[in-house]
Amino acid sequence: MALKSLDRKPRSLSALDIFSFLLVSAATYLALVYAPTESVMGPVQRIFYFHASAGWVGMVAFIAAAVASLIYLIRPNKKWDVFAVAAVEVGLVYSFINIATGSIWARPIWNTWWTWDPRLVTATVMELVYFAYLLLRQGIEDPERRARFGAIYALLGSASVPLTYMSIRIWRTIHPVVIGSGSPSAQGDFDMTSTMVFTLLFSFVAFTVLGTTVLWHRIRLGWLGERVEELRYKAIGF
Amino acid sequence: MISVSGLSKRYGYRLVLRDLDLRVGRGEIVALLGPNGAGKSTLLRILATLSHPTFGQVEIAGLSLPIHAASARGLLGYLGHQPLLYEDLTAEQNLHFFARLYLIPRARKRVDELLDLVGLESRRTEQARAFSRGMQQRLGIARAILHKPKILLLDEPHSGLDKSGAEMMDKLLRETAKKGNTILFATHDQHRALALAKRIEVLAGGSLVSLGRKLSVAQLSAQYDRAQRANG
Amino acid sequence: MVNYFSALFSILRKDLAVEWRSRQLLTAMLVFSVLIILIFNFALELDARLRAEVSAGVLWATFAFAGTLGLNRSMAIEKEHSSLDGLLLAPVDRSAIYFGKTTANTVFILVVELFTLPIYAVLYNVNLFTPGFLIVIILGSWAYSAIGTLLAAMAAQARNRELLLPVLLFPVLIPVLVAAVRASTGILDGLEMVYIWPSLNIIIAYGLIMPVLGYMFFDLIVKD
Numbered sequence: 001m002a003l004k005s006l007d008r009k010p011r012s013l014s015a016l017d018i019f020s021f022l023l024v025s026a027a028t029y030l031a032l033v034y035a036p037t038e039s040v041m042g043p044v045q046r047i048f049y050f051h052a053s054a055g056w057v058g059m060v061a062f063i064a065a066a067v068a069s070l071i072y073l074i075r076p077n078k079k080w081d082v083f084a085v086a087a088v089e090v091g092l093v094y095s096f097i098n099i100a101t102g103s104i105w106a107r108p109i110w111n112t113w114w115t116w117d118p119r120l121v122t123a124t125v126m127e128l129v130y131f132a133y134l135l136l137r138q139g140i141e142d143p144e145r146r147a148r149f150g151a152i153y154a155l156l157g158s159a160s161v162p163l164t165y166m167s168i169r170i171w172r173t174i175h176p177v178v179i180g181s182g183s184p185s186a187q188g189d190f191d192m193t194s195t196m197v198f199t200l201l202f203s204f205v206a207f208t209v210l211g212t213t214v215l216w217h218r219i220r221l222g223w224l225g226e227r228v229e230e231l232r233y234k235a236i237g238f
Numbered sequence: 239m240i241s242v243s244g245l246s247k248r249y250g251y252r253l254v255l256r257d258l259d260l261r262v263g264r265g266e267i268v269a270l271l272g273p274n275g276a277g278k279s280t281l282l283r284i285l286a287t288l289s290h291p292t293f294g295q296v297e298i299a300g301l302s303l304p305i306h307a308a309s310a311r312g313l314l315g316y317l318g319h320q321p322l323l324y325e326d327l328t329a330e331q332n333l334h335f336f337a338r339l340y341l342i343p344r345a346r347k348r349v350d351e352l353l354d355l356v357g358l359e360s361r362r363t364e365q366a367r368a369f370s371r372g373m374q375q376r377l378g379i380a381r382a383i384l385h386k387p388k389i390l391l392l393d394e395p396h397s398g399l400d401k402s403g404a405e406m407m408d409k410l411l412r413e414t415a416k417k418g419n420t421i422l423f424a425t426h427d428q429h430r431a432l433a434l435a436k437r438i439e440v441l442a443g444g445s446l447v448s449l450g451r452k453l454s455v456a457q458l459s460a461q462y463d464r465a466q467r468a469n470g
Numbered sequence: 471m472v473n474y475f476s477a478l479f480s481i482l483r484k485d486l487a488v489e490w491r492s493r494q495l496l497t498a499m500l501v502f503s504v505l506i507i508l509i510f511n512f513a514l515e516l517d518a519r520l521r522a523e524v525s526a527g528v529l530w531a532t533f534a535f536a537g538t539l540g541l542n543r544s545m546a547i548e549k550e551h552s553s554l555d556g557l558l559l560a561p562v563d564r565s566a567i568y569f570g571k572t573t574a575n576t577v578f579i580l581v582v583e584l585f586t587l588p589i590y591a592v593l594y595n596v597n598l599f600t601p602g603f604l605i606v607i608i609l610g611s612w613a614y615s616a617i618g619t620l621l622a623a624m625a626a627q628a629r630n631r632e633l634l635l636p637v638l639l640f641p642v643l644i645p646v647l648v649a650a651v652r653a654s655t656g657i658l659d660g661l662e663m664v665y666i667w668p669s670l671n672i673i674i675a676y677g678l679i680m681p682v683l684g685y686m687f688f689d690l691i692v693k694d
Binding site (some may be wrong): 139145167 | 625628638652679691
């Protein structure tokens with residue numbers, strides 16, 4: 001069976017482990033040492049590289065989960081479900097890093113840990129949606145129904161998250177838009193030098209590779225979990 | 239009227255039905271026997287479009303499921319372990335609701351007729367909550383045959399019924415089949431299965447063993463046990 | 471088409487008839503609503519100045535909480551004795567069941583609002599009965615029921631159903647709640663429609679998207 005191949009960890013995954021470790025180490029060096037200190041905000045601005053990268057990976061992971069869910073509903077195959085759960089969990093962790101680092105940055109810059117800005121609220125609501133997703137899955141015993149309901153809820157969530165952003169956006173935002181055009185009322189806006197841009201892009205790449213590695217591990221874990229359930233059923237009958 | 243081939247149903251890792259074939263023709267009464275948990279209810283639920291097969295083809299009156307499920311439902315009457323009624327509504331309201339759902343013409347007359355048939359005409363304005371198990375079962379059968387289905391799928395239809403109720407049920411099944419309708423019913427009562435059915439199917443180990451009708455109860459018992467051993 | 475609407479209305483009529491027999495649900499929702507308003511009164515110390523600003527928020531939070539009682543109950547009556555199977559056996563597209571139940575849930579929540587709003591208006595001396603405000607109430611209630619009915623159908627099949635519904639519902643409900651509160655506050659403040667339309671559009675968009683998703687997914691939710 002295909003499950004047999006799970007027994008051994010693939011060599012490319014081990015290589016990816018090492019590669020992501022090196023990339024993230026390099027990114028840490030770039031962010032903390034290489035990039036210049038921003039003149040107005042000072043050292044705290046350095047958190048921005050990882051903050052934006054984590055947000056990016058979290059967002060991509062959630063979008064990937066929604067896409068996998070959609071495919072699952074059209075063509076129910078367990079692999080899409082395993083992928084979707086893995087992507088949701090990875091997305092939850094990265095979004096949390098995104099929110100936490102953002103909060104640390106906001107303390108000196110906005111003079112508060114938290115504000116009810118559209119981006120902050122949307123990120124938080126997205127976390128809640130996918131926490132609810134995991135709770136829903138926990139409550140359903142039949143594996144096929146669990147996968148189906150999970151997929152439906154992920155799609156409902158991804159339909160409502162953009163609306164959440166818009167509904168709050170109608171009021172003004174103070175979150176800086178570093179990439180693209182900023183709004184005049186944003187606080188903590190800054191112009192990036194070319195070394196900053198390089199550091200940011202490098203962090204994006206490093207975090208994307210790290211995210212992919214973690215996702216792969218989580219998918220493997222998902223299949224191993226399936227295997228355990230199957231073996232347990234064969235051994236004791238339920 | 240019912241044609242099933244290669245049907246399998248899996249719940250998680252448990253295979254309830256395994257590569258099962260079944261044909262039931264027009265006007266036939268077929269009894270479905272098997273121990274608890276053999277999958278009788280699952281099979282009936284799949285035929286009633288309430289559950290989906292994992293593998294295999296199911297056709298109801300030439301309509302293949304699940305694509306034509308909505309049209310097939312109009313031809314099916316199903317009675318499960320639950321009478322599928324609303325306890326807060328009266329007997330009459332329950333039937334009127336289902337009559338509207340099935341778009342039954344001259345519903346009032348049909349409902350009166352059925353209440354009379356199942357012996358509930360004197361309690362028609364009582365809430366189903368106040369009914370005993372047997373009375374709920376009577377109301378349940380009235381609901382199942384409301385739209386004069388061509389195919390009746392009954393899961394232990396006699397359960398909870400008293401003697402007169404069971405006789406009513408037997409008579410109803412015989413008359414329904416005589417009009418050319420098809421009946422498949424699950425039961426644990428071997429005597430009743432022999433008395434009513436033209437053919438007996440035993441569900442064991444997820445698939446069916448077909449037994450003829452001209453059997454004594456003792457023969458049926460012996461064959462039933464043999465089928466269980468062979469497939470289980 | 472005739473079948474479809476006839477099925478939809480017979481399910482609506484059935485839900486109303488079941489409720490009319492006991493009136494338990496509406497009574498419970500209504501009492502709960504008044505209690506929530508009382509709690510808000512003391513929690514926020516609603517004085518005259520504050521009250522004008524928070525009225526819409528208090529009301530929408532009240533309806534959102536009270537509404538979950540109705541949503542849970544609406545699916546509980548179908549699951550209690552597997553009655554839902556009876557509906558699933560009917561020869562109609564199953565989304566008709568979804569729209570029937572959504573309409574019934576909208577009616578229930580509107581009835582609760584119909585009683586709660588005058589009580590609130592009298593207690594706090596605010597005029598809530600303007601056409602704009604009522605339109606927001608109706609649209610918001612529809613959007614609420616559209617998503618709520620769908621999620622209640624899912625939660626009803628889980629082990630921890632009563633617990634699960636609010637957890638599933640509120641994160642995806644936030645856009646409607648935010649938009650409804652903003653639109654209602656704007657109307658109560660007498661703002662011009664230009665400022666209210668953006669919020670109203672979000673409610674309308676949500677009230678269209680969710681029923682479409684419900685139409686697509688309901689069969690997948692109830693199938694075994």
